[in-house]
Each structure stands twice: as C-alpha cells, then as structure tokens.
Amino acid sequence: MDLHDLERQILRDPILLRLSTLAKREKIPVFLVGGYLRDLLLGIKRKDYDLTLPREASFFIPAIESAFDFHFFTVGKGIETSTFRIVTEEISMDITFFQGRDIAEDLFRRDFTINTLAFSLRDETWQWAEGAMEDIRNRKIRAVSGRSLDRDSLRMLRAVRYACTLDNFSIDEMLKEEISSKKDLILRIPAERVKAELDQILLSSRPYVGMRLLYETGLLFSLLPELAGLENLGQNEHHHLNVLSHTLLAIQRVPWAIERARMSERAIFLSQEDLLCLYYAILFHDIGKQDTYSKDERERVHFYHHETFSCQASEGIMKRLRFSTLLKEKVLYLIGNHMRILNLPSGTKETTLKRLVHEIGEATPLLVIHSFADKEASRGILSQQNDGIVETHCIHLLELFRQKEIVNPPPLITGNDILSLGYQAGPKVGHILNLIRRKQVEGEIKTREEALKILREGFSLE
Secondary structure: OOHHHHHHHHHHOHHHHHHHHHHHHHOOOOEEEOHHHHHHHOOOOOOEEEEEEOHHHOOHHHHHHHHHOOOOEEEOOOOOOOEEEEEOOOOEEEEEEOOOOOHHHHHHOOOEHHHOOEEEOOOOOEEOOOOHHHHHHHOEEOEOOOOHHHHOOOHHHHHHHHHHHOOOOEEOHHHHHHHHHOHHHHHHOOHHHHHHHHHHHHOOOOHHHHHHHHHHHOHHHHHOHHHHHHOOOOOOOOOOOOHHHHHHHHHHOHHHHHHHHHHHOOOOOOOHHHHHHHHHHHHHOOOOHHHHEEEOOOOOEEEOOHHHHHHHHHHHHHHHOOOOHHHHHHHHHHHHHOOOOOOOOOOOOHHHHHHHHHHHHHHHHHHHHHHHHHHHOOOOHHHHHHHHHHHHHHHHHHHHHOOHHHHOOOOOOOHHHHHHOOOOOOHHHHHHHHHHHHHHHOOOOOOHHHHHHHHHOOOOOO
16 A cells, blocks of 8 residues: 555544644644554554654644544653543544654654654655665564663563554564563563553464563563462473473463353353453463472373462462453362362262352353363373363253253242241251252252242251
8 A cells, every 4th residue: 555545544534634634734744653654554454543743733733623522541651751641432532742743753662663654744754764665564572772672671571462452463483582681671561551562462362462562571570479480390290391381372262161161152242351261260270280280100291279279379460460250260260179170070960060050150261261271281191081071061061051950940948948947047057048959950950849849858968
C-alpha cells in the first residue's frame, strides 16, 4: 500500500477528518502516530488514536474537547509526560506532548521503529525513524536507538508482547541480545505495569511464543525467580521433559485443550479473567516440585504433595505482582486441585465423579481444561498409558457439569425440618444436611419426601 492510499484512508475516517480540519484552521501541528498507522499499513483498522503535538499548543486540547463534546482525563505525573485520554465504546484517544523539541526528536525517543510513523493532520505529510518502513515490511521488532530500553525498561516486555500480538512479527536478534544483557532492569518497573504486560502476553494469540521469548532472554527468571529451579529438574515416567519445559508445553497446549473441552460441552464460555486464571495456574502449577523431589528405594522419582508447595510459592508471586484477590484465589484453587482429575483411577464410580463436580462447582470446566493441557504436555511411558483414562474422566465430568442438580442442587430439607423431628441443635444438624445433600448429588434421593423418610427412619451418622 502506498502513502497516498494511506492518506485517503486516514482522511476518510470521520474522527480524523474533523481533527485534521480543526488542526488546519487553528494552524496546530498535530500528528497521528504509532500503532494506528502501523496497523493501517498491515491492513488492520483500529478505532484507537494516538496523537502528539507541541507542549506550547496545549490550548488545543480544550478545543478538541469542545469539537467532540467529550472530556479528557489525565494519566501520568507531570505535564511533560502526562497523557490526555478519552475512552468510550466507539473510540479511544490518547494525546501527548512531544518528547523533545520537535516530532523528529519525539520519534527518536520512541520504543521500536515500527511505532515511529507520524502523519501530520495539519500538513498531510509523513515522517518516520530510519528503517521503520523496512521493519514493518519485514515484520521485525527493532529498537529505535541504543538508549530505547534505558529510557523505559518496560519496553523489554513490550517487545515480547508485540511478538505475540502482531502477526508473524519477530524480535530483532540485536534487540534480543540487548534485552538479555539488561534483563534485570525490569526489576525497577512497578509491579502493576509488569503484570499488565504479562496479562497481555498470556491473553494474546501466541502466549507460548511470549513465554518462550521471556525464557530465552532471561526475563522469565528475572521476573519469576521461583521458576529457575525447574529448568533442569528431571521427572518420573509420566513425563518426557524437565519441569520447566513441561510447563511451557502445557501453556502451548491450552488452546487445544479449550477446543477439546468445547467438543464435549459447546456452552463453555471463558472470560478474560478465566483465561488469565488458567494460564497463570499452568505457569505456576509445578513450582512446588523443586521442594518435593524424592526417590524411593527403586530409584523412582516422586513429588508428593507438590501442589501444596506450588500454592505457597504462587501466593508469594501473586502478592508481589499485585494480583487482585479474586484472581489470586481462583489461580490457587486450580493449582491446589490440579492433580485430582489426573489421579482418578480407571473404573472410578459415577457417584465419585458426581461428588467431585459438586465440590468443584463452577470451576469444573477450567480444571478439566487444565487437566487436558497438563496431560498433553506429559508424554512419558506411564502418561501415555493413562491418556485414555484422563480423557474419559474429563469428558464425563463435563457431561455431569451440565446437570445443575449436581453442581448446585436445590435443598430438599432445612435445619428446621431436622429439629422438628426431634434431633438436637448443634453440629450434628449440619452434618445431616451435608449427608442428605451428598445422597442427592449422587442420585440416591431426588425429592423432599425421600429425604424426610430417611430422617424419620433414623439417620445414622456413622
């Protein structure tokens, strides 16, 4: 696509046409920059606009607010680095002041050449950093200058994120080497900004690529030193890879696991938080193996109760990275229970599976998907023998999950019903209610009359 075609597309956008008209009338050098132009070159249309203008033209921002009848809020500290932002259902717009004396210096201070395109809405002219067009054409993520990462070390993570979110883009080898040499600078970045980038990497279309790049550049161990002990930790006959390689492969297999689960239960819906919960749980699920490694008298490797140790280490990581309480609790639940389906033996009774679905509840699909991905990343001799068993249990659990009388059965009796039949108040009442519900979940009783009959005939708590 040539630049004239791009200009026509830009000025056909009603938002940009109005901004261009306003910039020409007020004689203000307003530039459309960054991702909008990059994606336009790649054939991707967006509705989020990045604009930049001289600081002395700050009076133009109220003029934009007036013209569009909206009000910007500010992000950042200090007038020099603040971003003026508006986010609605229709558009997202960011306005910043030049970082430097003019647009050329501003572009030179940006992160990667692919983000340095600038189009003047006043003059309808173009500027970009050296190599920008070639790098977009070659789908290469390259730093604008040797000081790019020093100016903002979060750009190391952002490079990885672009490699996951931009189709067929890769990081320039020199940039990868620079990231590796400066990886520990990431520790200076506030935890909230780090987690935001990690979230986007995991929610991208290629999270495995992102995790692999974090590992290859050393960023993974700088951010999550708890994973370093897994790198050379061998496993038992259930596995063909060391623990870290198994973990990364499990992340790669998540999309397959989701589709496999949906083949059995098409109504599965996963929110963005569900996906984050799933990916973080898989990333952390085997951290405890380094603390529980043992061999028996026959030299067989074991990791007894490693899920408990994984939960302890994961809780520390999530506290450090400022996870929300809700997300942290969901991740810990998956980690703490991730062996339950995998450990079910062949011939497990229907009643046992029903109790499991009732206990796990709404987390059943996530735990099934986790189990699918985990077993797909395990290709040892014993694992392959158990493949069919795990798959059968996963599919059956999803079938049972569809039955709401198992997941959340309506109560057949209350505590008052128990007391009215002469039982004494106390913990015994709760115990009876739980046993009645278990019989209901297992299908042994289905009606209130059947529950009351059991109570009248004498209820054994033994």
